[in-house]
Amino acid sequence: MSERKRAIDVGQGSKSTEHELHGTEALFRAHAGFVASFLRRLGVASADVDDLTQEVFVVAHRKGGFIAGAGQPKSWLAAIAVRVASTYRRTLKRRREDAGAQPDVEPSSNVDPARALEARRALQRVQQALDSLALEERATFVLFELEGWSCDAIAASFDIPVGTTYSRLHSARKRFAEAHARLEREDSAVIRLRLAGT
Amino acid sequence: MAKEPVRLIEDRTLRAALRSDVELASEEHQAYAARYDAAAKVAALQAALAGTLVASSAAAQLGWVAKTVLGVVGASALVLSGAGLHAAWQTREQHSTARPATLAAPTPARAPAPPSEHAAPVATEVASQNVSELRVGEPSARQRASASEARQLARIRALLQASAADKALRLAERGQRELGQSVLWQEREALAVLALFELGRSDDATARAHALLDRYPDSPFRAEIDQRLRLPHED
Numbered sequence: 001m002s003e004r005k006r007a008i009d010v011g012q013g014s015k016s017t018e019h020e021l022h023g024t025e026a027l028f029r030a031h032a033g034f035v036a037s038f039l040r041r042l043g044v045a046s047a048d049v050d051d052l053t054q055e056v057f058v059v060a061h062r063k064g065g066f067i068a069g070a071g072q073p074k075s076w077l078a079a080i081a082v083r084v085a086s087t088y089r090r091t092l093k094r095r096r097e098d099a100g101a102q103p104d105v106e107p108s109s110n111v112d113p114a115r116a117l118e119a120r121r122a123l124q125r126v127q128q129a130l131d132s133l134a135l136e137e138r139a140t141f142v143l144f145e146l147e148g149w150s151c152d153a154i155a156a157s158f159d160i161p162v163g164t165t166y167s168r169l170h171s172a173r174k175r176f177a178e179a180h181a182r183l184e185r186e187d188s189a190v191i192r193l194r195l196a197g198t
Numbered sequence: 199m200a201k202e203p204v205r206l207i208e209d210r211t212l213r214a215a216l217r218s219d220v221e222l223a224s225e226e227h228q229a230y231a232a233r234y235d236a237a238a239k240v241a242a243l244q245a246a247l248a249g250t251l252v253a254s255s256a257a258a259q260l261g262w263v264a265k266t267v268l269g270v271v272g273a274s275a276l277v278l279s280g281a282g283l284h285a286a287w288q289t290r291e292q293h294s295t296a297r298p299a300t301l302a303a304p305t306p307a308r309a310p311a312p313p314s315e316h317a318a319p320v321a322t323e324v325a326s327q328n329v330s331e332l333r334v335g336e337p338s339a340r341q342r343a344s345a346s347e348a349r350q351l352a353r354i355r356a357l358l359q360a361s362a363a364d365k366a367l368r369l370a371e372r373g374q375r376e377l378g379q380s381v382l383w384q385e386r387e388a389l390a391v392l393a394l395f396e397l398g399r400s401d402d403a404t405a406r407a408h409a410l411l412d413r414y415p416d417s418p419f420r421a422e423i424d425q426r427l428r429l430p431h432e433d
Contacts, residue, residue, distance in 0.1 A: 025244065028236055029237065032234055032236035033231035033234035034231050036231065037228075050239060057243055058243075058246050061247055127223075142227075146223060146228075148205070151202055151203070173206065180219065184215055
């Protein structure tokens with residue numbers, strides 16, 4: 001069932017009751033972390049992650065909430081998150097407020113400063129390489145490579161043939177690897193220059 | 199049927215640097231999701247949901263022309279409309295008190311998004327939904343109660359953070375008595391448990407902690423309460 005059809009069915013057949021509110025809150029408690037992390041990888045700045053995460057669940061609520069049996073809640077939320085991120089990215093592009101901003105992804109633990117710096121740079125390379133992908137490719141890449149989803153699950157989430165998922169993934173990986181190699185070369189060049197200067 | 203591709207981190211034909219960077223990113227990605235403090239942000243979500251209910255009602259009253267306009271200009275127009283203004287006030291007011299409320303949250307709980315361009319899809323959805331069953335005009339009693347409950351929770355957290363555990367406990371106990379099994383019961387009980395630990399009332403704290411974790415084994419407070427349970431008792 002398409003998203004729109006499903007939303008219409010839900011809207012006609014249900015009441016906006018306390019039960020729905022509780023349902024959305026339970027969904028939020030269970031999956032807000034996934035949505036927040038996914039949005040961040042889709043290019044949402046850390047400062048906006050909470051707002052956009054909330055927006056995903058508000059949209060989910062407006063659609064009548066998740067219905068058991070209609071796939072997995074994470075799949076459904078991922079599809080909403082991609083649309084919310086898409087609007088956000090267009091808005092950001094217009095505003096140009098974050099133009100040139102570095103992706104603010106941080107390593108989860110800092111033990112040795114040198115290793116932490118290395119880890120931070122590695123995460124930045126990944127985020128910048130992701131920035132080179134179109135949103136659909138990026139979402140597919142993140143769900144497959146970072147979340148560990150199967151191509152079937154991704155296809156079901158976005159209501160597309162699994163062949164299209166393979167195609168998106170193939171294209172995403174190619175672009176990602178090219179961008180990553182370029183960034184790595186740039187990093188190496190910077191390190192060489194620094195060493196030469198000391 | 200096509201074969202599932204090999205994941206990058208398992209593909210030995212690729213550069214080791216690429217694989218290790220992706221592996222690190224995957225670990226960091228999962229860790230971020232795990233430590234995201236959803237419980238601390240539930241109050242903000244409630245206010246946003248309450249706001250959209252009221253805003254939806256306003257859209258229904260404004261009719262088709264207004265809906266079209268709302269779809270174009272987005273959430274800001276909703277907020278400028280009468281009932282929307284009330285909803286926005288309620289939302290802001292609720293979050294200004296809910297915000298200080300983090301106990302070891304990775305990022306501070308943030309106020310709901312102010313009306314912005316990227317909120318437009320929600321407004322469009324709001325305007326296009328079947329809103330006949332939504333309440334019209336004033337916020338409902340439940341919405342007002344939710345706001346009040348969220349404010350109380352924020353106050354309890356603030357008291358705990360200010361080392362006023364006795365006051366925090368009194369307020370939490372009052373909330374449990376007066377509100378019973380409400381939406382934020384779990385959060386209030388967890389804060390009461392933490393306050394009891396702070397006050398050195400370890401027996402009470404331990405008993406209520408176990409009861410809470412039995413009922414909510416996946417509680418976002420689990421790690422913090424488990425940690426307190428492992429510490430030596432002070433009484």
